[in-house]
Amino acid sequence: MNYFLCSVCGQKLTESEKGAVCPKGHSFDKAKSGYINLLPNNLPKGNHGDNKLMVKARHDFLEKGYYEPLRKELCRVIKKYAPEKAVILDAGCGEGFYTKGVFDYLEEAEMLALDISKDAMKITAKRDKRIKCAAASVFHLPVESESVDICYSVFSPLCESEFERVIKKNGYFIYVIPAENHLWSLKKAVYNEPYKNSVKPYEMENFSFVEKINVDGIMQMENENDVLNLFMMTPYYYKTSEEDTKKLMSSPPEEIEYSFEILVFRK
Ligand SMILES: [Zn+2]
Numbered sequence: 001m002n003y004f005l006c007s008v009c010g011q012k013l014t015e016s017e018k019g020a021v022c023p024k025g026h027s028f029d030k031a032k033s034g035y036i037n038l039l040p041n042n043l044p045k046g047n048h049g050d051n052k053l054m055v056k057a058r059h060d061f062l063e064k065g066y067y068e069p070l071r072k073e074l075c076r077v078i079k080k081y082a083p084e085k086a087v088i089l090d091a092g093c094g095e096g097f098y099t100k101g102v103f104d105y106l107e108e109a110e111m112l113a114l115d116i117s118k119d120a121m122k123i124t125a126k127r128d129k130r131i132k133c134a135a136a137s138v139f140h141l142p143v144e145s146e147s148v149d150i151c152y153s154v155f156s157p158l159c160e161s162e163f164e165r166v167i168k169k170n171g172y173f174i175y176v177i178p179a180e181n182h183l184w185s186l187k188k189a190v191y192n193e194p195y196k197n198s199v200k201p202y203e204m205e206n207f208s209f210v211e212k213i214n215v216d217g218i219m220q221m222e223n224e225n226d227v228l229n230l231f232m233m234t235p236y237y238y239k240t241s242e243e244d245t246k247k248l249m250s251s252p253p254e255e256i257e258y259s260f261e262i263l264v265f266r267k
Helices: 052-063 068-081 097-106 118-127 160-166 184-190 224-233 242-250
Strands: 019-021 027-029 087-091 110-115 132-135 148-154 167-178 208-220 255-266
Touching: 052 097, 052 118, 052 224, 068 097, 068 148, 068 167, 068 208, 068 255, 087 097, 097 110, 097 118, 097 148, 110 118, 118 132, 148 160, 160 167, 184 224, 184 242, 184 255, 224 242
Parallel strands: 087 110, 087 148, 110 132, 148 167
Antiparallel strands: 019 027, 167 255, 208 255
16 A cells, blocks of 8 residues: 555555555545545545546447557557556546556556546456556645656646656656547537647646657447447537537447547656
8 A cells, every 4th residue: 555645644555454544544445446535525526527427438438449549559658668667657547448458568567546536446446456546636646756657647637746746757757638630520520610629739847758659540430329428538528519419419420530649758
């Protein structure tokens, strides 16, 4: 348990009967699925990440393998920069599709995975007991300073100052973002006037840019349920009227583009 910190006082946690405890006696429960709940008590309402339905949509979609090319490439890139017995942090891991892939690919790595959604952590924790899982906010990482070789984030909110704090000197931050054409056919099917993603060159203070890898392709959508699950994973879902959602489902696209950028930065 010495990889996580108390979310109240910041001291190291040790394993206890029910979960984890710090030297000051702050204790945290371990869920049956295996993650420790380190969410701060004062978390603002409505800020608990993906709900059960969203997590299920994401899980069902990802398990079909549509984003496997991204997972493969992410594994390759992480391995390229990881030292032996690396400590890797998946910050905002969701339901753990990438976490488990990276963990298996790296072999001897210590894998930490965090997400603010307890529903997501439930699935991640069940994927592999060896992955150290906690429900936590990326804005208050319960992780020791300069303890992580590689921190990565796939489409998740990020907190540069926290990431900078936990990454070791000369360690890496790897950031996966959607590129211009990502899900273009899906957007065309929903909106009368769709717009492309604007991708600005991303810069990080106190980090140097190392490289950018593009991952592009076309998904042959198996059925309309997969299209709906994909749609539910996007931010458009919440900005779209019921009418526009109906429009999408009346003629779901058979082919949808994916387009990602993997950005590598060194501290
Ligand atoms: Zn404490």
